[in-house]
Amino acid sequence: SSNTAPLSTTRIIAITNQKGGVGKTTTTINLAAALALKQRVLLVDLDPQGNASTGLGIEYDQRNIGTYTALMQEAEPQSLATETEFDNLSIITANNELAGAELEMITDERREYRLRDALRALEGEYDIILIDCPPSLGLLTLNALVAADSVLVPLQCEFFALEGISQLVKTIDRVRRAFNADLHLEGIVLTMYDRRNNLSELVAQDARGFFGDQVFSTLIPRNIRISEAQSHGSPVLNYDPRSTGATAYIALAEELTKRNIEKSKG
Numbered sequence: 001s002s003n004t005a006p007l008s009t010t011r012i013i014a015i016t017n018q019k020g021g022v023g024k025t026t027t028t029i030n031l032a033a034a035l036a037l038k039q040r041v042l043l044v045d046l047d048p049q050g051n052a053s054t055g056l057g058i059e060y061d062q063r064n065i066g067t068y069t070a071l072m073q074e075a076e077p078q079s080l081a082t083e084t085e086f087d088n089l090s091i092i093t094a095n096n097e098l099a100g101a102e103l104e105m106i107t108d109e110r111r112e113y114r115l116r117d118a119l120r121a122l123e124g125e126y127d128i129i130l131i132d133c134p135p136s137l138g139l140l141t142l143n144a145l146v147a148a149d150s151v152l153v154p155l156q157c158e159f160f161a162l163e164g165i166s167q168l169v170k171t172i173d174r175v176r177r178a179f180n181a182d183l184h185l186e187g188i189v190l191t192m193y194d195r196r197n198n199l200s201e202l203v204a205q206d207a208r209g210f211f212g213d214q215v216f217s218t219l220i221p222r223n224i225r226i227s228e229a230q231s232h233g234s235p236v237l238n239y240d241p242r243s244t245g246a247t248a249y250i251a252l253a254e255e256l257t258k259r260n261i262e263k264s265k266g
C-alpha cells in the first residue's frame with residue numbers, strides 16, 4: 001500500500017530475442033510449467049509459428065480464438081484463454097491469421113497497446129503471464145513490450161550469442177521512453193548450455209561481462225528430453241520430471257521468484 005506498490009498483482013513477462021532458435025519458446029513453455037507448480041500461469045503465444053501452442057498440446061482446431069482475436073479486439077478478453085491439460089496453466093493460442101496481424105494493425109490507432117488492453121482486462125485471474133515473442137522486433141513484439149512489466153532474454157550458448165543484443169537493449173529503451181516507462185529487464189537466461197563445449201563457457205562469461213548479475217545463475221543445459229517433450233506436446237517437467245532439463249527449468253522458476261521477492265523487499 002505504498003506509493004511504489006504495483007498497480008496489479010499480475011506480473012507480465014515478455015520472452016524476447018529477435019534471433020530465432022535461441023530457446024524463447026522452449027523457455028516460455030517450460031518456465032510457465034515450472035511456475036505453474038505454485039502459481040496461476042497464462043502463456044500468450046505471440047509467434048505466428050504457434051510453436052508454444054503446439055508444445056502445450058493444443059490442437060489446431062482449438063486455436064480459433066487466440067492472440068489474433070485479442071489484437072483485433074474481436075472477443076471479450078475473458079474468452080481468449082484456453083485451459084491446457086496441465087494444472088494452473090492456460091494459454092492464449094496463436095491463430096493462423098496472426099501472421100497478417102502486423103500489416104492489418106499498421107494504420108490503427110493505439111496499435112501498440114492492443115495486447116496490453118486485452119491482458120489488463122485479465123488482471124487478477126493469473127499470478128503471472130508469459131508472452132512468447134516472434135523472432136523480430138516488429139509490431140507484435142512491440143505489443144508484447146508495451147504490455148509487459150519486464151523482459152526476459154534467452155541467449156543461446158553459441159557463436160554470435162550477443163550479436164544483435166545492443167539493438168534489443170535499444171528497443172527496450174525506446175519502448176520505455178515512448179510507451180511503457182516501468183518496463184525493466186527481468187534477466188538473461190543462458191540456454192542450450194553444453195558443459196563439454198568450451199564455447200558455452202565463453203558465451204556465459206561474455207554475457208556476465210555485459211549484463212553482470214542480470215544473468216540468471218541457473219543455466220539451461222542442452223538436453224534432448226527438452227526437445228522430445230516439445231514434440232510430444234508437453235513441458236519437460238511433465239514428460240520427464242527427472243531430466244536435467246526439467247530440473248533446470250524448476251530451478252530457473254525458483255530463482256526468478258526469489259529475485260522478485262528480494263526486489264520487492266529492497
Ligand code: ADP
Nearest residue numbers: 020021022023024025026192221222223226227
Ligand atoms: P525460439 O523460440 O527462440 O525460436 P526454440 O525454443 O523453438 O527457439 O528452440 C529452437 C530449437 O532448439 C527447438 O527445436 C527446441 O526444441 C530446441 N531446444 C531449445 N532449447 C533446448 C535445450 N535446452 N536442449 C535441447 N534442445 C533445445
Ligand code: MG
Nearest residue numbers: 024025047051
Ligand atoms: Mg519460438
